[in-house]
Amino acid sequence: MKYIKKFSELNEGFWDFNFGKPTVKDAAHDAERKEGWSHTGVGVPDKETQLEDDYIEFNGQRFYPDQIEYADYQDLGDLPRIENGKLIIANPAWNM
Numbered sequence: 001m002k003y004i005k006k007f008s009e010l011n012e013g014f015w016d017f018n019f020g021k022p023t024v025k026d027a028a029h030d031a032e033r034k035e036g037w038s039h040t041g042v043g044v045p046d047k048e049t050q051l052e053d054d055y056i057e058f059n060g061q062r063f064y065p066d067q068i069e070y071a072d073y074q075d076l077g078d079l080p081r082i083e084n085g086k087l088i089i090a091n092p093a094w095n096m
Helices: 002-012 016-020 023-033
Strands: 039-042 054-058 061-063 066-070 082-083 086-089
Touching: 002 039, 023 066, 023 086, 061 086
Parallel strands: 066 086
Antiparallel strands: 039 054, 054 061, 082 086
């Protein structure tokens, strides 16, 4: 069982490891390609760190960088899309 867990962690982080974490800029590019426009902005500063987070607004919901994920390599669904509270964007390997 412990090897299965390690494999799933490796598989889930494969795209992040090779291409970096998905960014608001990546999501904005996908939204613009789909809808012809995208809405991005800077959120309220965090009380502890005083750092502002970038966000993208998609279908009336705000998504921050930790809420954005790459689609699986064999994903054939509509992109970008909302799935389980996360914004799913195009896999960077598809541009290669």
